[in-house]
Amino acid sequence: MGFEASERPRRLPWTGLLAGLVMAVALANPVPTARAASSAATFTVRQLAPEIALKAARAALEQCRSMGAQVSVVVADRSGTPQVLLRDRFAGQHTIEASRQKAWTAASFRMSTAALAAETESGRPMSGLRALGQVLAVGGGQVIEADGSLLGAIGVSGAPGGDADDRCAAAGLRAIADDIDF
Secondary structure (H helix, E strand, O other): OOOOOOOOOOOOOOHHHHHHHHHHHHHHOOOOOHHHHHHHOOOOOOOOOHHHHHHHHHHHHHHHHHOOOOOEEEEEEOOOOEEEEEEOOOOOOHHHHHHHHHHHHHHHHOOOHHHHHHHOOOOOOOHHHHHOOOOOOOOOEEEEEEOOEEEEEEEEEOOOOHHHHHHHHHHHHHHHOOOOOO
16 A cells, blocks of 8 residues: 555655654764763762871871970871871860861862861851751861872961961971872
8 A cells, every 4th residue: 555646745855854853863973872871870979098197187287386386287088087086185175076076178168177167157158057956167178188198187276366277287287298189
């Protein structure tokens, strides 16, 4: 059973061109294979080796000692989980938790805790962030980044003021600068 010449569907002149274009796009953008799909579902992260985290913590502690301050230092991984905790002999008990929170805050927000303190001052749009449980928006927390990757953070507490804590944290960063690609 066939069509009579007058009953045969008409083919529009651009349908061949459209079909060719669709085929070209499909060939240029193939459906992802199982391997390609699985690689998009995973990622690789960089993290400080424990020895390098310890080196940063020791340098921060020594800087604070040279200033006459007894502190606690925490170096955390990119998720804010502590890798190293050092507490000087006479550092107050509260400095342990404060240094951990500073490291967590810096890693979580990917900015120094001094910068976060400025951004979250009363009356600023982000001031509500200070109400979050672990956030400690005061100087002493520094981000550890290398080659565009967040590696972790360092938090220092116990020196007289956030500026002094920041100087100690910066000494920790300088100590590992040659070990990582800043």
